[in-house]
Amino acid sequence: MSETTTTAEDLRARALKLDAADPLADRRKLFALDDGVYLDGNSLGALPVHVPARVQDVLTRQWGELRIRSWGESGWWTAPERIGDRIAPLVGAAAGQIVVGDSTSVNVFKAVVAATRLAALAGGGRDEILVDATTFPTDGYIAASAARLTGHRIVPVDPADVPGALGDRTAAVLLNQVDFRTGRLHDLPGLTAAVHAAGAIAVWDLCHSAGALPVGLDEHGVDLAxxxxxxxxxGGPGSPAYLYVAERHQAVFDSPLPGWNSHADPFGMTPDYTPADGSVRGRVGTPDIVSMLTLEAALDVWDGVSVDAVRAKSLALTDFFLECVEAYVPAGRVTSVTPVAHAERGSQVALRCDEAEPVMSRLIERGVVGDLRRPDVLRFGFTPLYVGFADAERAARVLAEVLEETPAG
Amino acid sequence: MSETTTTAEDLRARALKLDAADPLADRRKLFALDDGVYLDGNSLGALPVHVPARVQDVLTRQWGELRIRSWGESGWWTAPERIGDRIAPLVGAAAGQIVVGDSTSVNVFKAVVAATRLAALAGGGRDEILVDATTFPTDGYIAASAARLTGHRIVPVDPADVPGALGDRTAAVLLNQVDFRTGRLHDLPGLTAAVHAAGAIAVWDLCHSAGALPVGLDEHGVDLAxxxxxxxxxGGPGSPAYLYVAERHQAVFDSPLPGWNSHADPFGMTPDYTPADGSVRGRVGTPDIVSMLTLEAALDVWDGVSVDAVRAKSLALTDFFLECVEAYVPAGRVTSVTPVAHAERGSQVALRCDEAEPVMSRLIERGVVGDLRRPDVLRFGFTPLYVGFADAERAARVLAEVLEETPAG
Incomplete structure (x- = not known):
């Protein structure tokens, strides 16, 4: 007992020191947070406090007063590419390669179909799409639909086994940079290079990595993301997703969703389709302005933030949380499925726990909000802009208390 | 001159009487309007004044305080089908057949691909998709992409010529109920019956008719819309679109965008796709909550409104506007391309005018906001919830003044 107390005191003292030295500590005040510990920012990021006032202006002045004129005067029409350029530096992309709009699923469809078309341009006979077997399900469902419509075959493969599965039949490979369940970080540079060596197109899903770690899309030669x-x-609940098309592919990017917003002269309203140049070619229909400008406002919290600093804090936070779990939690009750090696870890910690469902309910009741991936995974997301080391220590401590009250199954 | 004055006095007096007798006149105060005449509600509807406060609650309480819990507690997850059921009575659909989400273009893609699959279920060998040759361009572009991906051929056809173009090769027909340029109302009941008689699937685009006139999707046996x-x-700039799948087709509706939100057990997160029952099958990715709940709030203005009353006022308004144009505008300067027959008219008046571009600029400067469809069409949308007869008279009068100041080309 006295040993545990000493450990707890020590960990708490270290947490305070780490928080005091945290160069990102000043960001927390930009978010609407309560006195709980919010470790679900890997599912829904917290509200930046300045956003509601900005959205009020969109509604009352831009829509309410200017109405239709806002398409030009308030910059509505160009929002998808303008906001894409705000996201670009966060994922290591030069401007002009990202457009915002539609859901992730719809963008996966654009990217996978377009990837098979890019592969076909480089030579025929490639009829396979390799898809991360542990992918977030929608990517797999949508890739299967893209394969069915384009006459390809889906090959599910563990990301680690991709190099061995690549071959002359591989048209495209769809991978997640960070696994949504385990938090495992896959080797984007190495896998992209392997895909290219096989003559195939690499499509990356960045849902669980963008804003948490450096992605380096341009540096590593990613094709589509x-x-x-x-x-x-x-960006807010269900805020619009984005599509990255590397500049070298833009002139031949062939979208399966060639809506009028991707036309070279959208207001010409001609019956023939002529695609626009640049990232705009990835647009589809009329942009969802209220959500899009909510996202644009929310991105202000990134001004002046270095993604390297975010990554450094993220690793320190997840290291520290794992250390606290190790110190506090009774042996055998949880097992981390998140890799220990930094090179293999995203910004979440996933703990396997036989009593995951009641444990997460009790954690939430006590103000520690993570989430559950059925049947037995507790997920804790560490968002470096607003989670601190004292939060990590408290979350582990409350987890231990909850486990002590929850009989082992 | 005195004759014109008499006419103007008479028309103004009639406008006042018509406004006084208008059963929808009380709706106008629900909208944020200024002292101009807003005739562009067929492009972007005006802001209902109660919406900003409702959206503030979505942002500050639902997102800011409840955060992730709002997916359940604030009804976020079920918003697409719940809001679909709010729209259903406005387009003559029973509940459970409409989901809200994605753009119109994306929904056209779902509907056209699914229509070809429905047609294939009923027997093979149908390889043509008939598309309204005067369609809003995105429908044509997207239908061409759907045709390319599914091995069909696009046949562009004037809606009036559809019956003659139908045959054993027709899989699906994509039509607009109201033409975006001319405001012509096409015969949805008759054309749908003709499509069915040919054994094909009817897909209707309701962008320019929903909320302006009775659509009668169920009554007329429309397949997809x-x-x-x-x-x-x-619903606000770029607010989410919707998809109608007639109940009789839902069990075999086969979406080309089977995202995880359309799965029978989305949180099971299984690698295999099993579609949900009902309208939910038309969902794709995570719903865009801020825009979606903006739309949901905006729909309150329809509470207690009969679409038949809207249609009656719409026809009276467009009749009266055409009469005022006839009375005020110098002969030969404009020609209506909107049909005179009520059965062929939507809720806009489109006037061909050689000087359309400078004329519309000057109209807008004087507070009469319509829009332009290049090269020579002035569009005036009449939204019966907030446009009155005095507005129609004033718009025609200002148009005449502007034309008098604008030299004929």
């Missing part, structure tokens, strides 16, 4: 904006980017 | 919500439904 998609991601959501409501997790680490804090 | 799509529409936007930012015109006569006043």
């Amino acid at each position: 998609v991601g959501c904006t409501y997790k680490y980017l804090n | 799509v529409g936007c919500t930012y015109k006569y439904l006043n």
Whole structure:
């Protein structure tokens, strides 16, 4: 007992020191948070406090007073590419390669179909799409639909086994940079290089990595990428997703959803389709302005933030949380399925626990909000802009208390 | 001169009487309007004044305080089908057949691909998709993409010529109920019956009719329909579109965008796709909550409104506007391309005018806001919930003044 107390005192003291030295500590006040510990920012990022006032202006002045004129005067029409350029530096992309709009699922569809078309341009006979077997389900469902419509075959493969599965038949490979369940970080540079060595197209889903770690889309030569904006980017519930098309592919990017917003002259309203140049070619229909400008406002919290600093804090936070769990939690009750190696870890910690469902309910009752991936995974997301080390220590401590009250199954 | 004055006095007096007798006149105060005449509600509906406060609650309480819990507690997860059921009575659909989400273009893609699959279920060999040759361009572009992906051929056809173009090869027909340029109302009941007689599937785009006139989707046996919500439904700029799948087709509706939100057990997160029953099967990715709940709030203006009353006022308004144009505008300067027959008229008046571009600029400067469809069409949308007869008279009068100041080309 006295040993535990000493450990707790020590961990709490270290948490305070780490928080005091945290160069991102000043960001927390930009968010609407209560006295609980919010570790679900990997599912829905917290509200930046300045956002409601900005959205009020969109509603009352831009829509309410200017109405139709806002398409030009308030910059509505160009929002998808303008906001894409705000996201670009967070994922290591130069401007002009990202458009915001539609859901992640719809963007996966655009990217996978377009990837098979890019592969076909480079030579025929490629009829396989490799898809991360542990992917977030929608990617797999949508890739299967894309394969069915384009005459390809889906090959489910564990990301680690991708290099061995690549071959002359591989048209495209769809992978998640960070696994939604385990928090495992896959090797984007190495896997992209392997995909290219096989003559195939690499499509990355950044939902669980953008805003949490450096992605380096341009540096690593990624072909196409998609991601959501409501997790680490804090864009709001269901905020629009984005599509990255590397500049070298834009002139031949062939979208399966060639809506009028991607036309070279959308207001010409001609019956023939002529695609626009640049990232705009990834647009589809009329942009969802209220959600889109909510996201645009929310992105202000990134001004002046270095993604490297975010990554450093993220690793320190998840290290520290794992250490606290190790110190506090009774042996054998939880097992981390998140890799220990930094090179393999995203910004969440996933703990396997036989009593995951009642444990998460009790954690939430006590103000520690994580989430559950059925049947037995407790997920804790660490969003470096607003989670601190004292939060991590408290979450582990409350987890231990809850486990002590919850009989082992 | 005195004759004109008499006419103007007479028309103004009639406008006042018509406004005084208008059963929908009380709706106008629900909208944020200024002292101009807003005749562009067929492009972007005006802001209902109660919406900003409702959206503030979504942002500050639902997102800001409840955060992730709002998916359940604030009804976020079920918003697409709940709001679909709010739209249903406005387009003559029983509950359970409409989901809200994605853009119109994306919904056209779902509907056209699914229509070809429905047609294939009923027997093979049908390889043509008939598309309204005067369609809003995105429908044509997207239908062409759907045709390319499913191995069909697009046959562009004037809606009036559809019956003659139908045959054993027709899989699906995509039509607009109201033409975006001319305001012509097409014969949805008759054309749907003709499509069915040929053994094909009828897909209707309701963008320019929903909220302006009775559609009668169920009554007329429409198979699939799509529409936007930012015109006569006043849902806000780029607010989410919707998809109608007739109940009899739902069990075999086969979406080309089977995202995880359409799964029978979305949180099971299984690698295999099992579609949900009912309208939910038309969902794709995570719903865009801020825009969606903006739309939901906006729909309150329809409470207690009969679509038949809206249609009666719409026809009276457009009749009266045409009469005022006839009375005021110098002969030969404009020609209506909107049909005179009520059965062929939507809720807009489109006037061909050689000087359309400068004329519309000057109209807008004087507070009469319509829009332009290049090269030579002035569009005036009459939204019966907030446009009155005095507005129609004033718009025609200002148009005449502007034309007098604008030299004929």
